[in-house]
Amino acid sequence: EAGVTQFPSHSVIEKGQTVTLRCDPISGHDNLYWYRRVMGKEIKFLLHFVKESKQDESGMPNNRFLAERTGGTYSTLKVQPAELEDSGVYFCASSLTPTGGLYGYTFGSGTRLTVV
Amino acid sequence: AQTVTQSQPEMSVQEAETVTLSCTYDTSESDYYLFWYKQPPSRQMILVIRQEAYKQQNATENRFSVNFQKAAKSFSLKISDSQLGDAAMYFCAYRGVSSGTYKYIFGTGTRLKVLA
Numbered sequence: 001e002a003g004v005t006q007f008p009s010h011s012v013i014e015k016g017q018t019v020t021l022r023c024d025p026i027s028g029h030d031n032l033y034w035y036r037r038v039m040g041k042e043i044k045f046l047l048h049f050v051k052e053s054k055q056d057e058s059g060m061p062n063n064r065f066l067a068e069r070t071g072g073t074y075s076t077l078k079v080q081p082a083e084l085e086d087s088g089v090y091f092c093a094s095s096l097t098p099t100g101g102l103y104g105y106t107f108g109s110g111t112r113l114t115v116v
Numbered sequence: 117a118q119t120v121t122q123s124q125p126e127m128s129v130q131e132a133e134t135v136t137l138s139c140t141y142d143t144s145e146s147d148y149y150l151f152w153y154k155q156p157p158s159r160q161m162i163l164v165i166r167q168e169a170y171k172q173q174n175a176t177e178n179r180f181s182v183n184f185q186k187a188a189k190s191f192s193l194k195i196s197d198s199q200l201g202d203a204a205m206y207f208c209a210y211r212g213v214s215s216g217t218y219k220y221i222f223g224t225g226t227r228l229k230v231l232a
Contacts, residue, residue, distance in 0.1 A: 109158065
């Protein structure tokens with residue numbers, strides 16, 4: 001089966017611009033998660049979708065971040081306007097069950113966002 | 117709040133030797149899961165091993181094993197017979213069971229270098 005796909009793999013934008021990251025989960029996975037790793041720091045949870053609904057968005061840093069999952073398939077994460085501190089690697093993960101089961105979540109390779 | 121600490125930013129090991137990566141965590145929950153994830157350069161994160169807190173027996177997966185010390189809140193990963201393909205970032209992660217959320221709490225990661 002195809003894995004979790006994220007694109008772009010890299011994005012460099014100027015402060016104040018808008019960027020949209022996309023995640024295509026494994027087909028049939030109702031649960032989709034976004035995480036972020038700021039360089040040198042821990043990977044932090046952003047939010048969790050179950051189908052198209054936001055189950056937990058407690059990790060979203062502020063209202064410059066907007067996540068959507070229309071139709072319960074792919075998800076987008078928009079940052080508008082981007083700030084320097086938004087730089088980092090954004091990971092998406094998906095799973096059949098909320099817990100991830102025996103094998104955990106399936107992660108994508110991440111999108112490296114650099115805001116200059 | 118739960119925290120995960122990986123105190124070794126970088127480790128090196130000679131090929132075929134054994135290395136241990138450290139992880140400590142803090143939680144007030146009695147039931148939870150612990151994970152080690154591996155992220156090779158520019159590739160997706162994959163689950164290496166998981167441990168249920170209610171199980172006293174340490175998990176093992178081929179050359180990978182953990183030393184789970186619940187009272188000490190320690191969860192180290194031992195890699196035996198290290199191979200060049202083991203070179204990666206390793207992240208320790210925690211997930212609570214009773215908190216009502218499915219998010220992972222990650223550590224800052226340990227970069228493992230394998231020397232030929």
